[in-house]
Amino acid sequence: MAGPVAPPRVSARRRRPGVIALSLALIAAGGVGVAVLLLQVGNRTDVVTVVRDVQVGEIVTEGDLGKASVALDPAVKAVRAGDLDSVVGRRAAVELKPGSLLAPSQVTKDSLVKAGEQLVPIGLEPKQIPATALVPGQKVQLVHVPAQGAADTGEKSDAAPQTIDGRVVKASSAAPGTGIVVVDVATSAEEGPRAAAWVAAGTLRLVLAAPDGS
Structure with missing residues (x-):
């Protein structure tokens, strides 16, 4: 009769020091990541947002604006929620689009058309539009050019073209x-x-003035 069978020996696995150190490092890194995330979530700023379209020159109303709490980068200039009353009643210096943060430079207390000025609408075809985007406040010159068919007269004129100084609204x-x-x-x-x-006669062209207006 066979004797009792001895149970198999189970040897405990030895943990290598390198694996233990790596595990501890990963746990520590995870803890730091969570801490940074919590700080970013907690460090939020209440700012003013745009909730309705506002065209350039229109008066900004309280209904055009909202508030949001965001993690704001220091480089981003935004109107704080506590300063909302200071921008209500001002005019939009640029077109305001819903979903964007409101920056202080996007509103102005001045009328975009000043006393002693008139507003002239000018339609430009694609080939007449400068590659540089036209923005409110940009200085331009309105240049008078000969009408079609009037330039081929066989005569050359050394006179400078007529120009009018203007400003994009x-x-x-x-x-x-x-x-x-x-x-x-x-x-x-x-x-x-x-x-x-000039606009009605089709003899007007728009050119950008130098940055200093000269």
Whole structure:
């Protein structure tokens, strides 16, 4: 008769020091990551947001604005929620779009068309639009050019073209199909009617002025 069978020997696995150290490092790194995430979530700022479309020059109302709590990068300039009353009643210096944060530079207390100025709308075809985006406040020149068919007279003129100084108040988006952009330009009240006549005759071109306005 066979004797009792001895149970198999089970040897305890020895944990290598390197594996233990790596495990501890991963746990520590995970803890640091969670701590950083908690700090980012907790360090939030209440800011003013845009909830409705506001066109350039329109007065901003309280209904156009909202509030949100966000983790704000220090480099981002946004109106704090506590300063909401200070921007209500001001005019939009740029087009305000829903879902965006409101920056202090996007509103102004000044009218975009000043006393003694007139607003001249100018339609530009795609080939006439500068590659540089037109933005409110940008200085431009309105240049009078000969009408089609009037330039081929066989005579050359050394006279400088007539120009009118202006300032962009608003530039629309390109119209579907035609691509035409309408630019509202503020000119002096004396020059406004002449600029409008150039627009009607199709003899006006818009060029960007130097950054310093010279």
